Each structure stands twice: as C-alpha cells, then as structure tokens.
Amino acid sequence: MSAHDSDRRNTLAKLVTAGIGLIGATLAGLVGAAATPRVTARAPRWRKAASMFDLPQDTPFAAVLADRQADGWYETRKETVVYLEKVGDDYRALSATCTHLGCRVSWNAETKHFHCPCHGGVYDRDGRVISGPPPAPLTRVNVRLNAQTSDLEVEL
Amino acid sequence: MKGLWAGLVDWLDNRTGFRKLRHHALEEPLPAGTGWWFTLGSVLLFGLSVQALTGIGLALFYAPTPDHAWDSVRYITTGVRGGAFLRGLHHWGASVVVVAAVVHLVRVVFFGSYRKPREVNWIVGILLLQVILAFGLTGYLLPWDQRAYWATVVAINISKLTPGLGELLASLLRGGSEIGALTLTRWYAIHVMVLPLALVSLVVAHLYLMRRHGISGPVRPQSGPSQMFFPHQAARDLTMAALVGVLLAVLAWKGAPPLEAPADPTSSNYIPRPEWYFLGLFQLLKYFPGRWEVIGALVIPGVAMGLLVLLPWLDRGRSREARQRMAVLVPFTFGLAILATLTVLGARDSAPASAARWNIQEIGGAAMIATSERCTRCHRADGLAAAIEPGHISKPADWVAMHVADPEVIAAGVRDAPQGSATAQAETKAMIAAVSRLRSGAPPAQDAATTHIYREFARYCFSCHVVDGAGGKDGPELTHAGLKLSTETIELRIIDPKMVKPDSDMPAFGGKMATEDIRAIAQWLASRK
DSSP, X not given: OOHHHHHHHHHHHHHHHHHHHHHHHHHHHHHHHHHSOOOOOOOOOEEEEEEGGGOOTTSOEEEEEXXXXXXXXXXXXXXXXXXEXXXXXEEEXXXXXXXXXXXXXXXXXXXXXXXXXXXOXXXXXXXXXXXXXXXXXXXXXXXXXXTTTTEEEEEO | OHHHHHHXXXXXXXXXXXXXXXXXXXXXXXXXXXXXXXXXHHHHHHHHHHXXXXXXXXXXXXXXSTTTHHHHHHHHHHTSTTHXXXXXXXXXXXXXXXXXXXXXXXXXXXXTTTSTTOHHHHHHHHHHHHHHHHHHHHHHHTTOBHHHHHHHHHHXXXXXXXXXXXHHHHHXXXXXXXXXXXXXXXXXXXXXXXXHHXXXXXXXXXXXXXXXXXXXXXXXXXXXXXXEIIIIIHHHHHHHHHHHHHHHHHHHHHSOOOOOSBOOTTOSSOOOOOOGGGXXXXXXXXXXXXXXXXXXXXXXXXHHHHHHHHHHHHOOOSOOOGGGGHXXXXXXXXXXXXXXXXXXXXXXXXXXXXXXXXXXXXXXXXXXXXXXXXXXXXXXXXXXXXXXXXXOOOSOHHHHHHHHHOHHHHSTTTSOOOOSSXXXXXXXXXXXXXXXXXXXXXXXXXXXXXXXXXXXXXXXXXXXXOBTTBSXXXXXXXXXXXXXXXXXXXXXXXHOHHHHOTTOOSOOOBTTBOXXXXXXXXXXXXXXX
C-alpha cells in the first residue's frame, strides 16, 4: 500500500468516525432538548387566602391556596399552604414550606413552634430558625386585608 | 427421532457457533480454593433478574399518571392474581439487591480483589452500585403515595444544592414547574428504560472484565487443581441464590409492601421517612445546619464514593492479606460502622407525635361518616360505592368537599341533600375535615362514649367554641371550661343560655339535642380543668 493510499485510508477513517459522532450528537441533542423542561415562571398575584373572621386567636391559621396549573398535558391543582396570623393591628403570612429541603412544616400548639417532620427543623412563631438544619427563616409572604370583602389576600 | 434432534442441534451450531460460546461461558477455570465467598456476585445477579422479571409483571398494570398511579398500584395489590406477592417480591427484591451489592463490595475490599489489574472492573462495580441506588430512588415515586411524594421533594431539593448546575439538574428531574404529572412520566422512563439500559451495559462490562482478568481467588493462593466454574462453582451459586430466593419469597408473602395514602402536597400531619437504605443519608442531613447543608447532602457522600473509587491506588502493597492492609481496612470498617450507626439513628427517629393529633371535629366527623345513614347507605362492603377505608382515599380534597356538600353533583338521586341548617353545615365541615385525616390513617382508638360526645360536639358546638386549639371563636373557649363552670351550669347554658345569662347570643339547644347528650357534653366539659 502506497503512502498516498494510507493517507486516503486515514482520512476516510476520520471522516467515518466524525460521521458516527455527528449522528450520535444530533440524536443526543434532540433527546436533550426534549428533556429540558420549558418552565415559565408565573408572576405573583394577589389571591384570597381566608376571611379575616376565619382566623382563630392565639394560633397561626393554615390557609390552603389552590391553583389550577398546567402540568404538561395535564391540569393539576397546585396547593400552597400559608400560615396566617394577626400581629397587633397587622397580619402576617408565612410560607409553610421548610427552607431546608421543602417539607411541609406544621404548627405545634404545645411548643408554640413550627416543626418540620423531615429533618427536625424548628422555627419560632415569627418563622425564625430555633434549631435543626434550615438555612433560612420561613419565607414571608406579602399579605393584605381587603376592606370591602374582609378577605385576607396573599401575593403568590 | 434422536438422530433428527442431534442433526438439528448440529445444524444450529454450524450456523451460530453456540457450542463454542457455551464452552467459553461455562468452562472457566477457577483458582483452587474458590468457595462460598465468591457466590455473592451471582446472588446479586439473581436479585437483579428477579427485579427485571417482577418489574415487567408490574408494568403490565401500572399507569404513570397522578390520577391513576396510586389506583393502579392498589389494583395490582388487590385485583391482580398473585399481585400482592408480585409487588412484594419487587419491593423486598430492591432491599435484597442493595444488601447483596454492599456485601459483595465489602468482600471485594477485604479480599483486596480490586488490586491491579482489576481497577477498571472495581470502578464499573461502584457505578453499578450508583445505578442500583438510582433504581431505588426512582422506584419509590411510582406508587404516588405520601412517601413517594415527599421523598421526591427532598431528593429534588438536594439536587438543587449541586454547585453551578443545581437549578438545571432540579428542573431536569422535575420535568415541570412543580412535582407532578411530568415528574412521574420522567421518573418512570428513567426507571424502566434508562436505568435498565445502563444496568445491562455495566453488568456486561463487569462480567467481561471479570473473565478478562479471571477472578481474584482466595487471598492466600492455594495449591491444587483448578476447578471449572460449571458445574462446581455454579452449584454453590445456585444454592445461595435458592436460599436468598426462599428468604425473598417469605418476606414477600408475610410482609405486604406499604402503600400509604395518596400523595397530598398540603398534608401537615404526614411524617416522611425514606426507604431504610437511605436512612443513613437522611440522618446525616440533620447534622449540617444552614449553609452547611451541602456538606451532608453532597460533599460527604461524594467524598466517600470518591475514596472508594480511588481504593486500588490508595492500597498498593504487595500482599492481599488483611493484616498487611490495616491502613485501608480500619478506615473502611470505621466508615461502614458510621453508615450503620446513622441508619439505626435514622430508623429510631420519630417526629413529635402531637403534630399528628386528631382534633375533636375530625374524630367527630369520622364517627359521623362511620354511622350516618347518609354515608353508609352507599359506602359499605356490598354497597353502591366502596367502603371508606382509612389510608385508602384517592379522591382529591375538592372532589370530596363537593361530594359531601352537594349530592346532586356526584350521586344524583341517590343521596339526601344535607339540610340547610347550621347543624347540617357543621356536619358537612366535620366530614370533610375527617376525610382529609382519614387519607393517612384511622382515627385514634377511644371508647364509644367519648367518640359519641365528640360527634355531638362537632355537630352542635365546634363551629363556635375552641377546644384544644381548634374550633370557631364566636363563643368563649372551652378547653378549661371545668375550671369555672359546674356540670349543672353548663347543662343549663346548653338547654337555654338566656336562663343563665339574659343577654347571651348563643342559641338554645334544649329540644334540638337529646337530653342525655346535653348531660354527657356538660359532664365532659366540666371535667376539663
């Protein structure tokens, strides 16, 4: 085999390898593009969480906000829990989602703390971390009183 | 006839060369002294085969959508012939595979089998362990019960901690903006397509490399003739696989795999715990507060796996004898002991019980559901609708609320509409509250008299009075009513409040409630001090 033939052979080998690589990369790109979700963030809006008359004294009230939401071909209910409480003349709303790894915290009437059932995070009434692994206080949610309807509205 | 058969086999061999392949696969000479310790890989392969076959059986019935996943798994357990056993085999098989993989790995470490020239096969083995754990994690989500949902919430949030790539990784795992239908289809595809493909490729590579270098054999080479894999070692493998198979069958037969209440993102009384083989990691997460959480979630597990991968290069002495390799075996054993301790601590941990306590309205509502003709007319063993079983309610909360409040919508002409009175409204509210608790289990056991009091209290009193932190606030709180009021005073107040307090807004219940119920509630309240 001449040097010329050998060169041709090497070039062809490289072309074939590159061709196979190109086909593989195209297929992987197609699947990758399909697999990368298209997430469109919805702008927060004011929504009714509870009537101001629903709020008990001396204990945060867990309001469940339901939202119809597209989930692929599916329309599901997205349910968010917010703890509402009257503080002086004002109202406070805390997200019930633990800032550690996203479990649902609940109010413990005996200890007067929020407890996370997953990894033992504990927050005080104002949402500040008392013990356990949470890296941040419970997220504050904007809340307002609609004077006409007496509804408490939160911005979610 | 025999001649015809032999001729057919000869023809097939001529065309395919299968005899040579069979010879190559089975007639492997093994070092003298190869014994029971070298059956662990085969036990693992047996476990993986069980998973593949039972997985196919389950896939015949499973539907990966939020509306149907839970119901289809329940159907497998209750409606498919041998379905509960099939699911039991797959469930316990996952544990068998994890245990077999870890024991196999420990054997390889203690025998120094990863030494040169078997480094690459060691790494392939570590990759196989990751694939097995990924199977466990993705398999969890599929029943779409409470454990599935919350384990996935935590797993996806852990992936967010990955430096730089966290959000991308989390969104790839989630599929949509929230955990839901797109997450379920995605994890199902990973569980039944991506991971099996990875597993088969890695197992083939593992076996090829094992044959390429031969098995490592006993730590101290023994003299004597080498044995063929088939049938000597194969008989040991088969014996071990049969023993493990019997154990697995007993587990699947006796211990029904759990199917918890359907996934409920708003649930605040569910206490999520992972499958036992992730309890060590679960426990580790608790020790790293605040911004250090990435250390427990990713750094420590990552470093541990990294050290395992590097073992062949960290342990380069001449001898495979354990006594000569203490520098490696002591830290390795120490690491195993830490993992075991964390797992035990994780298993012992239970969240505060009071968070999960039922209130009076919920207990009363559950009693109404169990006894009210309105419900039991259809919801009974041979009724028009399924009996209401705690932990087995898959209808969403808004459907239940609609069903309880408005019979025309779901059961037109079959049920009575609740009367428009305040009492009927209170009953409806109590039933809805009870259903949301019944999703995750039965109400606490208590005597019939107390349950009766709770039911009547939920019906007539709860919407205006708080007891133990729950109730309406139009009237005074009654948690410690007995401190101020006697049975007689309370009884009078219930019968006709204006007789005791002329300006009272409270309606009179004399004539509405049975006299003995009023008496019982008064006694119960007076005993609360």
